[in-house]
């Protein structure tokens with residue numbers, strides 16, 4: 366399989382070579398190195414840590430060098446935090462950087478931080494609904510922007526105990542409707558299968574909503590360490606095996622980008 370969502374030392378992951386080695390050992394035929402990237406300052410001070418916009422050329426040299434030493438395909442990718450109102454900036458950066466593909470992710474929106482969980486425990490239920498509604502509205506804007514090849518971890522707020530269960534079937538329906546009209550593909554994301562959430566994103570119980578609209582998925586372990594790849598890749602392979610109705614394919618965008626680069 367292709368694991369299209371992993372992180373290296375160029376954001377918050379492990380050494381690039383150790384991640385590629387782990388993917389090869391897990392039997393992957395391709396790995397996507399999709400480091401975090403934030404273009405604009407956010408309220409949560411992640412911009413400095415996630416500075417791939419400044420380091421992607423250095424990382425590209427490392428990837429090119431590793432390509433000579435490994436049999437599997439290495440994809441030079443990005444997980445870019447989508448921020449409302451910055452479509453032009455994101456579009457210009459993606460065009461200039463010319464990654465093999467791009468993953469768009471909503472990690473924060475307005476005053477809400479979905480990546481760390483923020484102090485939602487003190488929020489009254491109405492505010493939690495507002496936080497979750499804002500999340501899905503922003504993801505739908507991400508999909509409709511047509512800027513990205515892949516939309517990351519669709520139901521991210523479910524990761525946090527304080528926001529879990531606030532997502533409704535209507536949210537999934539709205540995501541599926543937007544994806545059906547877009548080039549952007551969702552991922553089956555294994556980032557929390559062995560801790561907290563204990564399942565993939567999006568909720569496997571609601572996958573029919575996407576299957577009914579013939580939406581294709583890609584696979585991403587969202588690993589930050591080699592050990593995570595070793596555990597999550599077999600999990601994803603098993604998941605695909607037991608969920609035959611879910612279409613998972615090596616997307617067409619990978620065929621063209623890699624032909625151009627090889």
Ligand SMILES: [Zn+2]
Pocket residue numbers: 444470472517518
């Ligand atoms: Zn993410």
Ligand SMILES: [Zn+2]
Pocket residue numbers: 370372444587
């Ligand atoms: Zn990630």
